[in-house]
Amino acid sequence: MSDNPLDRYEVVIGLEVHTHLKTNSKLFSPAPVRYGDAPNHDVHPIDLGMPGVLPVLNEKVIGLAIRLGLATHSRVNTRSVFSRKNYFYPDLPKGYQISQYEEPVVSDGWLEIEVPAVSEGGGGNGKKTGGTTIKRIGVTRAHLEEDAGKSIHDVAVAGADGTHIDLNRAGVPLLEIVSEPDLRSAVEAGAYLRTLRSILRYLEVSDADMEKGQFRCDANVSLRLWGSEEFGTRTEIKNLNSFSNVEGAIGAEIIRQAEILDDGGEIQQATMAYDVDRRRTRVLRLKENADDYRYFDDPDLIPLLIDEELIEAVRADLPELPEQKLVRFRDQYDLPAETIRILVASRPLADYFERCAAACTSVKAAANWIGRDLRQALSDGGRGIENSALDAETLAVLIGLVEEGRLTAKNARDLLPELVAQGGDPVSLMEERGLEAVSDAGVIDEWVMQVIQANAGAVESVRAGDDKPLNFLMGKVMKAAGGKANPGEVRTRLVEMIRDSA
Amino acid sequence: MENLEAQRAALEASELSSLELVSAALARAEAEGRSLGAVVGLRAEAALAEAAESDARRRAGEIRSPLDGTPVLLKDNMVMQGEPTTCASRILEPFVSPYDGAAAERLQAAGAIILGRANMDEFAMGATTENSIFGPARNPWDPERTCGGSSGGSAAAVAAGVTGFALGSDTGGSIRQPASFCGVVGMKPSYGRVSRWGLVAFASSLDQIGPFTHTAREAAWVLEAISGHDPRDSTSLPEKSPDLVSALTGDVSGLRIGLPKEYFVDDGADSGVVEAVRQGVAELESAGAKVVEVSLPHTPYVVSTYYLVATAEASSNLARYDGARFGRRAEGVGDLDSMYRRSRSEGFGDEVKRRILLGTYVLSAGYFDAYYRKAQQVRTLVRSDFERAFEACDVIAGPTYPEVAFSLGARLDDPVSLYLGDIYTVSANLAGLPGISLPCGQLQGLPVGMQLLGRSLDEATLLRVADAFQRRTDHHEQSPPRAR
Numbered sequence: 001m002s003d004n005p006l007d008r009y010e011v012v013i014g015l016e017v018h019t020h021l022k023t024n025s026k027l028f029s030p031a032p033v034r035y036g037d038a039p040n041h042d043v044h045p046i047d048l049g050m051p052g053v054l055p056v057l058n059e060k061v062i063g064l065a066i067r068l069g070l071a072t073h074s075r076v077n078t079r080s081v082f083s084r085k086n087y088f089y090p091d092l093p094k095g096y097q098i099s100q101y102e103e104p105v106v107s108d109g110w111l112e113i114e115v116p117a118v119s120e121g122g123g124g125n126g127k128k129t130g131g132t133t134i135k136r137i138g139v140t141r142a143h144l145e146e147d148a149g150k151s152i153h154d155v156a157v158a159g160a161d162g163t164h165i166d167l168n169r170a171g172v173p174l175l176e177i178v179s180e181p182d183l184r185s186a187v188e189a190g191a192y193l194r195t196l197r198s199i200l201r202y203l204e205v206s207d208a209d210m211e212k213g214q215f216r217c218d219a220n221v222s223l224r225l226w227g228s229e230e231f232g233t234r235t236e237i238k239n240l241n242s243f244s245n246v247e248g249a250i251g252a253e254i255i256r257q258a259e260i261l262d263d264g265g266e267i268q269q270a271t272m273a274y275d276v277d278r279r280r281t282r283v284l285r286l287k288e289n290a291d292d293y294r295y296f297d298d299p300d301l302i303p304l305l306i307d308e309e310l311i312e313a314v315r316a317d318l319p320e321l322p323e324q325k326l327v328r329f330r331d332q333y334d335l336p337a338e339t340i341r342i343l344v345a346s347r348p349l350a351d352y353f354e355r356c357a358a359a360c361t362s363v364k365a366a367a368n369w370i371g372r373d374l375r376q377a378l379s380d381g382g383r384g385i386e387n388s389a390l391d392a393e394t395l396a397v398l399i400g401l402v403e404e405g406r407l408t409a410k411n412a413r414d415l416l417p418e419l420v421a422q423g424g425d426p427v428s429l430m431e432e433r434g435l436e437a438v439s440d441a442g443v444i445d446e447w448v449m450q451v452i453q454a455n456a457g458a459v460e461s462v463r464a465g466d467d468k469p470l471n472f473l474m475g476k477v478m479k480a481a482g483g484k485a486n487p488g489e490v491r492t493r494l495v496e497m498i499r500d501s502a
Numbered sequence: 503m504e505n506l507e508a509q510r511a512a513l514e515a516s517e518l519s520s521l522e523l524v525s526a527a528l529a530r531a532e533a534e535g536r537s538l539g540a541v542v543g544l545r546a547e548a549a550l551a552e553a554a555e556s557d558a559r560r561r562a563g564e565i566r567s568p569l570d571g572t573p574v575l576l577k578d579n580m581v582m583q584g585e586p587t588t589c590a591s592r593i594l595e596p597f598v599s600p601y602d603g604a605a606a607e608r609l610q611a612a613g614a615i616i617l618g619r620a621n622m623d624e625f626a627m628g629a630t631t632e633n634s635i636f637g638p639a640r641n642p643w644d645p646e647r648t649c650g651g652s653s654g655g656s657a658a659a660v661a662a663g664v665t666g667f668a669l670g671s672d673t674g675g676s677i678r679q680p681a682s683f684c685g686v687v688g689m690k691p692s693y694g695r696v697s698r699w700g701l702v703a704f705a706s707s708l709d710q711i712g713p714f715t716h717t718a719r720e721a722a723w724v725l726e727a728i729s730g731h732d733p734r735d736s737t738s739l740p741e742k743s744p745d746l747v748s749a750l751t752g753d754v755s756g757l758r759i760g761l762p763k764e765y766f767v768d769d770g771a772d773s774g775v776v777e778a779v780r781q782g783v784a785e786l787e788s789a790g791a792k793v794v795e796v797s798l799p800h801t802p803y804v805v806s807t808y809y810l811v812a813t814a815e816a817s818s819n820l821a822r823y824d825g826a827r828f829g830r831r832a833e834g835v836g837d838l839d840s841m842y843r844r845s846r847s848e849g850f851g852d853e854v855k856r857r858i859l860l861g862t863y864v865l866s867a868g869y870f871d872a873y874y875r876k877a878q879q880v881r882t883l884v885r886s887d888f889e890r891a892f893e894a895c896d897v898i899a900g901p902t903y904p905e906v907a908f909s910l911g912a913r914l915d916d917p918v919s920l921y922l923g924d925i926y927t928v929s930a931n932l933a934g935l936p937g938i939s940l941p942c943g944q945l946q947g948l949p950v951g952m953q954l955l956g957r958s959l960d961e962a963t964l965l966r967v968a969d970a971f972q973r974r975t976d977h978h979e980q981s982p983p984r985a986r
Contacts (some may be wrong), residue, residue, distance in 0.1 A: 045601050049822040050581075050599070052581045052599070053699075095818070163838075294866060294870075296814060300736060
């Protein structure tokens with residue numbers, strides 16, 4: 001038997017994503033939605049489930065749900081109903097969560113993900129071709145619900161041995177987006193999540209920051225023999241809060257289930273948790289002991305009615321979606337596919353690129369600088385593109401200096417962290433620091449000659465036909481030039497002068 | 503000076519100040535109110551201060567409404583900021599509300615003086631006001647008898663003349679039935695007429711706040727003050743407070759009164775009750791109304807339907823009383839499950855537990871379709887029964903309750919017989935219709951209530967008929983022996 005379970009079993013994955021909607025106040029109360037406030041400060045009697053309070057729907061979420069529905073080619077239901085999901089837990093103040101059950105606001109859609117292409121032949125023996133292919137993943141439904149508070153079981157708080165409840169999160173609006181079981185690998189699951197997150201951010205439906213718990217995922221995983229029509233028994237891995245955890249948990253669960261099936265066992269329907277440190281999944285509770293949530297329509301709320309006019313108004317106002325932008329960039333800019341993917345992954349980055357490219361003589365240079373160097377500088381400085389002090393037009397000026405040969409790429413790159421943090425004018429910075437590139441041929445020749453004379457051995461090797469020491473010699477010249485020489489010119493002169501000095 | 507109309511007249515004629523009125527009401531509340539078990543909490547100091555403010559308004563000619571300066575009691579399930587709200591339950595005994603409910607707000611905006619809180623069945627579950635941590639409320643007509651429930655304290659207080667009016671809540675008859683037992687007017691408005699913001703929920707789709715008064719005219723004043731759209735209650739209707747007083751013309755000529763044949767069957771209500779109601783209807787007929795027979799064919803199913811819907815909603819509404827955040831928490835619990843279990847076991851009384859269990863059962867997987875879903879379907883049928891009936895008539899008349907007030911303790915061991923007594927009242931809640939109970943006679947010295955039901959949002963017609971009846975009769979002027 002092959003060691004790889006994927007040779008024997010087809011993996012079937014469906015994902016449930018909980019994403020915080022971008023609103024100022026909660027789903028059913030006027031309390032603010034803020035992150036990082038002191039515990040239990042962002043609460044209203046409604047969030048506390050005080051006697052006599054009633055929920056009132058925050059209408060902002062209607063437009064956000066419609067946007068997500070349209071972006072996932074789903075049906076936006078003109079009537080949806082809020083239900084109560086009843087269970088006891090200390091971070092659930094009312095003893096029930098208001099959610100949508102039988103009639104969700106959004107249903108029956110799909111989105112497309114880009115996945116590694118697999119050669120024909122199917123089965124587990126398909127080979128990766130190295131290319132990518134587009135796969136359509138069904139979106140079963142998306143429904144509105146309120147988040148619960150947080151239980152902090154704390155031994156970390158000095159002197160505390162109890163459980164602390166923070167209800168700041170209680171009532172924060174969520175959209176739960178449920179996929180069809182169309183995903184076939186951890187990699188596809190990751191691609192789906194990244195695509196979905198990118199859509200949510202593009203549409204400003206959610207900030208979808210996983211670290212803040214704004215984008216959380218439960219994964220339903222089952223295995224079946226290749227060729228089998230029926231689904232295997234599935235397990236649900238709860239509360240995956242990073243992409244690597246999603247992929248790691250699914251991988252671990254595949255191995256766990258395959259081992260059981262290989263031994264002739266049966267998978268038991270269960271809720272699982274992922275132990276990140278041990279890279280293993282474990283059973284939290286079996287589904288046969290599952291809670292009966294006693295769903296029923298919430299009598300405190302009326303059905304959510306959405307008229308076609310509103311749907312059309314939201315559609316007319318919909319920004320360009322990632323997939324549309326991808327296609328347009330491919331048509332409009334002559335850039336490598338990978339670069340386009342990087343630029344399009346975030347709407348602010350794509351917008352920044354387009355502004356910069358418009359101000360640049362070279363679209364390609366703009367793409368490279370933004371896709372590589374600027375992103376690096378931002379990430380090193382711990383900032384996002386939105387709070388870069390270097391605007392797109394100023395970056396175009398910097399790129400222009402490099403293109404004109406007035407500033408070396410290295411010196412330009414070295415200026416980026418400062419520009420990103422504090423802003424400033426690239427030309428004056430270059431002049432103040434004396435970074436302007438030396439283009440005087442005589443001066444460059446002088447540096448080259450010094451290096452040739454001081455490194456006879458390396459020069460000899462080059463002459464003998466070995467190009468390897470050339471980079472070493474280049475480095476020496478650039479060092480002598482204090483980085484201010486144009487590397488292309490240096491290289492040309494170095495080769496010529498080595499040849500001529502023979 | 504114990505009914506609202508007389509109080510209003512005295513205030514307007516400057517024969518009395520609000521301060522005097524409220525002081526006297528506080529004294530009666532401390533005496534009769536407490537001895538009847540009708541009053542369970544007073545805010546004397548605040549009430550007196552507010553009465554003085556009302557007097558100042560009156561002197562300045564800035565009276566807010568016909569209710570300005572008049573004392574009122576709230577059933578102990580309507581919250582008021584800084585005041586306790588117990589729902590007559592151990593589990594809420596220590597609860598003090600951090601916010602104002604709509605009923606309290608609107609009454610205060612109308613200038614009424616909230617005196618305190620009236621006794622009730624725990625969480626409004628019951629028909630006798632015996633399920634209360636404060637002990638039973640008694641009927642002013644005979645203290646050994648029940649005043650009805652669940653808003654029994656409010657009914658008894660008004661009947662005993664403690665205040666001229668009071669608010670109750672009606673989920674299946676909890677205003678109309680005690681009104682009938684105590685010989686006062688009790689009105690349940692159309693569902694959505696009065697905001698439920700701050701009304702502690704029993705069954706959200708059925709609960710509605712309404713007034714107890716002596717006359718239909720007084721009920722119109724109170725309803726005008728407390729009704730109208732409230733954005734904090736999603737089920738509040740987008741209607742302005744209706745003009746009810748101008749509908750009280752005394753004219754019922756040509757008005758069609760429907761008598762549902764199902765309400766007048768042989769094994770139905772006590773024959774003395776039926777007789778009094780028939781006489782009441784005859785009085786309206788003699789005033790020019792036409793009597794027609796109508797049919798409400800689903801009447802045999804309304805009580806079961808009601809107890810399925812009401813208990814299901816209650817089981818969920820009462821989940822929040824878990825000892826975690828407010829109210830009473832059991833002492834000495836070691837873990838979460840025992841905190842829940844013991845707080846709830848010790849905090850709720852038997853009737854509340856019975857209904858939570860019933861409701862949890864009917865919502866459970868495997869039973870939901872047979873019980874809860876079916877009850878919702880029957881509810882739709884009940885609604886269409888009324889739609890059809892109201893094609894043939896303008897109001898429906900019948901008994902409020904199958905009998906007059908019975909002895910305290912008589913039904914404690916027989917909850918089902920108590921449930922069955924709700925047969926005439928629960929339909930209005932299931933269908934969301936307005937209903938009013940008004941005294942129409944006596945049986946063995948105890949008041950009999952006649953119930954009138956109207957079309958949704960047609961409180962005006964109901965009050966017009968009730969007012970016309972009271973212009974021609976003196977049943978509403980009878981007072982119980984104690985207050986005499």
